[in-house]
Amino acid sequence: SRSINLAVIPGDGIGQEVVAEGLKVLSAVLPQDVKLETQDYDFGAKRYHATGETLTDADLAQLKRHDAILLGAIGDPSVPSGVLERGFLLKLRFAFDHHVNLRPSKLLPGVSTPLAGQPEIDFVVVREGTEGPYTGNGGTIRKGTPHEVATEVSVNTAYGVERVVRDAFARAQARPRKKLTLVHKNNVLTFAGHLWTDTFNRVAQEFPEVGTDYLHVDAATIFLVTQPERFDVIVTDNLFGDIITDLAAAVSGGIGVAASGNINPGREFPSMFEPVHGSAPDIAGQGKADPTATVLSVALLLRHLGYDAEADRIDAAVAADLTERADKPARSTSEIGDAVASRVAG
Amino acid sequence: SRSINLAVIPGDGIGQEVVAEGLKVLSAVLPQDVKLETQDYDFGAKRYHATGETLTDADLAQLKRHDAILLGAIGDPSVPSGVLERGFLLKLRFAFDHHVNLRPSKLLPGVSTPLAGQPEIDFVVVREGTEGPYTGNGGTIRKGTPHEVATEVSVNTAYGVERVVRDAFARAQARPRKKLTLVHKNNVLTFAGHLWTDTFNRVAQEFPEVGTDYLHVDAATIFLVTQPERFDVIVTDNLFGDIITDLAAAVSGGIGVAASGNINPGREFPSMFEPVHGSAPDIAGQGKADPTATVLSVALLLRHLGYDAEADRIDAAVAADLTERADKPARSTSEIGDAVASRVAG
Ligand SMILES: CC(C)[C@H](C(=O)O)[C@@H](O)C(=O)O
Numbered sequence: 001s002r003s004i005n006l007a008v009i010p011g012d013g014i015g016q017e018v019v020a021e022g023l024k025v026l027s028a029v030l031p032q033d034v035k036l037e038t039q040d041y042d043f044g045a046k047r048y049h050a051t052g053e054t055l056t057d058a059d060l061a062q063l064k065r066h067d068a069i070l071l072g073a074i075g076d077p078s079v080p081s082g083v084l085e086r087g088f089l090l091k092l093r094f095a096f097d098h099h100v101n102l103r104p105s106k107l108l109p110g111v112s113t114p115l116a117g118q119p120e121i122d123f124v125v126v127r128e129g130t131e132g133p134y135t136g137n138g139g140t141i142r143k144g145t146p147h148e149v150a151t152e153v154s155v156n157t158a159y160g161v162e163r164v165v166r167d168a169f170a171r172a173q174a175r176p177r178k179k180l181t182l183v184h185k186n187n188v189l190t191f192a193g194h195l196w197t198d199t200f201n202r203v204a205q206e207f208p209e210v211g212t213d214y215l216h217v218d219a220a221t222i223f224l225v226t227q228p229e230r231f232d233v234i235v236t237d238n239l240f241g242d243i244i245t246d247l248a249a250a251v252s253g254g255i256g257v258a259a260s261g262n263i264n265p266g267r268e269f270p271s272m273f274e275p276v277h278g279s280a281p282d283i284a285g286q287g288k289a290d291p292t293a294t295v296l297s298v299a300l301l302l303r304h305l306g307y308d309a310e311a312d313r314i315d316a317a318v319a320a321d322l323t324e325r326a327d328k329p330a331r332s333t334s335e336i337g338d339a340v341a342s343r344v345a346g
Numbered sequence: 347s348r349s350i351n352l353a354v355i356p357g358d359g360i361g362q363e364v365v366a367e368g369l370k371v372l373s374a375v376l377p378q379d380v381k382l383e384t385q386d387y388d389f390g391a392k393r394y395h396a397t398g399e400t401l402t403d404a405d406l407a408q409l410k411r412h413d414a415i416l417l418g419a420i421g422d423p424s425v426p427s428g429v430l431e432r433g434f435l436l437k438l439r440f441a442f443d444h445h446v447n448l449r450p451s452k453l454l455p456g457v458s459t460p461l462a463g464q465p466e467i468d469f470v471v472v473r474e475g476t477e478g479p480y481t482g483n484g485g486t487i488r489k490g491t492p493h494e495v496a497t498e499v500s501v502n503t504a505y506g507v508e509r510v511v512r513d514a515f516a517r518a519q520a521r522p523r524k525k526l527t528l529v530h531k532n533n534v535l536t537f538a539g540h541l542w543t544d545t546f547n548r549v550a551q552e553f554p555e556v557g558t559d560y561l562h563v564d565a566a567t568i569f570l571v572t573q574p575e576r577f578d579v580i581v582t583d584n585l586f587g588d589i590i591t592d593l594a595a596a597v598s599g600g601i602g603v604a605a606s607g608n609i610n611p612g613r614e615f616p617s618m619f620e621p622v623h624g625s626a627p628d629i630a631g632q633g634k635a636d637p638t639a640t641v642l643s644v645a646l647l648l649r650h651l652g653y654d655a656e657a658d659r660i661d662a663a664v665a666a667d668l669t670e671r672a673d674k675p676a677r678s679t680s681e682i683g684d685a686v687a688s689r690v691a692g
Pocket residue numbers: 085086089090242276533534564
């Protein structure tokens with residue numbers, strides 16, 4: 001019989017609330033014969049304040065035993081900027097080699113966008129997750145003096161670039177429009193730009209059916225607001241991906257509905273799924289958070305584990321729920337979770 | 347008697363056409379007693395193909411004698427990506443220490459925006475222009491092999507960060523709303539992030555009237571489309587500034603109206619003014635290009651040289667022209683230039 005052994009990291013702020021709804025929907029959608037086991041982990045601001053720890057080697061060893069990880073949100077104003085980001089979120093992505101950071105953007109019916117008109121938006125960003133300026137390379141000399149110099153080094157390897165570019169081509173190939181856009185800044189960042197562009201052009205020859213395109217990251221932000229329908233799959237580096245996926249989320253319904261997967265495609269390590277939004281401490285504990293992004297992250301998780309039919313059912317239920325929700329008064333976090341769970345329940 | 351000795355670099359594609367209109371408006375707005383001298387320079391793709399040169403030391407020595415530089419656009423598909431960007435545009439910014447890259451975003455009446463509603467947009471981005479990942483630091487090893495590593499180094503100095511932060515505070519102080527937002531990614535790029543954040547907070551103490559705010563660059567892209575009215579002055583690094591100013595231009599009427607100044611505030615070197623848009627070779631020579639961004643860049647140029655009243659007259663004429671234009675059939679490049687020139691003429 002089949003089973004899913006899930007690590008659950010509710011985290012900080014609204015993380016707790018949205019993860020509860022994600023799990024509710026997950027339980028409801030799974031067939032009877034799939035045994036779901038979950039284990040909670042208390043990472044985040046509270047544990048950091050209590051122990052000074054963010055993510056230890058022992059934690060990583062424990063997490064590694066799971067099939068996948070569901071995360072709510074990590075971050076709290078009481079913790080200095082960077083401590084939990086570098087010490088937990090990025091440490092986990094790097095330790096588990098989450099090199100494919102998958103972020104779909106789809107403007108669902110009933111969802112409002114800040115853009116005029118109601119453009120058709122349905123694309124996915126494949127963001128590199130283990131290189132670029134996120135490696136922590138760099139440093140500071142003469143700190144705090146008028147002669148301080150601080151550097152950040154973007155590291156790009158043929159190995160790292162090729163595997164994510166190849167993954168993106170395969171995803172583009174599997175979609176109806178079969179179009180892949182490379183986003184970089186190869187006219188200025190010429191060293192990394194050459195590597196990305198050359199790799200992209202070389203791998204493209206193995207995917208003759210996929211149409212290709214290149215945009216500088218600055219131009220990409222323009223098209224994301226003026227012509228979002230032009231995008232199908234985008235592949236880009238870690239930092240550009242961070243920036244354009246927040247913008248993509250904003251134009252396609254907001255971060256309340258933006259899901260993401262931090263994926264290790266070879267499954268040497270468990271992949272992690274999380275909403276793009278943060279911990280939103282200002283609305284935490286009030287039942288105001290929209291769990292939709294977490295629920296859609298659960299769908300990505302299921303698809304990664306091979307439960308495609310169940311993932312499709314969640315996507316369809318969310319789309320139906322959003323359409324219905326459009327004319328109604330705002331519902332609470334758990335009301336939304338209940339509604340989607342009852343739609344997916346066999 | 348007063349005089350302006352201007353270097354004119356029409357450049358490639360539509361550069362020629364838009365610069366002609368910029369000069370037309372400049373001549374029309376200047377009082378009789380101001381002597382305008384211009385000298386044309388043929389930098390760009392054509393010269394590169396003919397001579398292999400982009401910008402020589404002798405060129406720089408010549409340019410240095412001018413009071414300011416007006417540039418149309420540089421770039422052509424016939425030149426490999428990066429050659430003219432690094433070899434001309436960035437070389438000039440670095441050689442003339444253009445550390446304040448000023449990019450105002452104002453949604454003028456009659457101008458359409460991709461955003462729903464007609465939000466009030468009136469902010470200015472102060473982008474650092476001589477550091478960050480634009481320095482060309484970095485390199486490639488094992489090029490073209492499966493073991494290639496390409497790096498890009500973002501260089502940030504206390505000297506470089508403080509002067510641009512100080513400039514931004516002074517600009518915020520001079521505006522009615524007196525608000526300055528630092529945009530960075532200090533939770534991930536912690537070395538540079540500390541330097542930027544600490545410098546920002548320290549200089550803030552000298553400007554007690556200026557309200558301050560901090561946003562991660564990814565969050566900033568969200569607010570630029572959902573709440574652009576929240577911004578007054580933004581200060582940010584070279585790469586983040588490149589990205590968010592294209593987005594800012596897109597939401598506030600498009601790059602057809604986005605002006606910029608590459609400024610050396612101490613005037614040791616001539617500052618350069620240019621539209622944010624590129625050379626648009628697809629519409630070059632057809633009289634289709636909108637010269638408004640170049641005309642507004644001329645206003646920035648005049649303000650930099652102390653001709654505030656004339657700059658104000660250009661801004662007002664452009665605003666009036668855009669309002670009138672809204673209901674009319676499209677006009678040609680020179681018709682727009684003529685219309686604005688006749689409005690500013692004393
Ligand atoms: C919180 C931060 C480390 C993270 C990132 O920059 O990747 C976040 O912005 C995201 O996009 O997941």
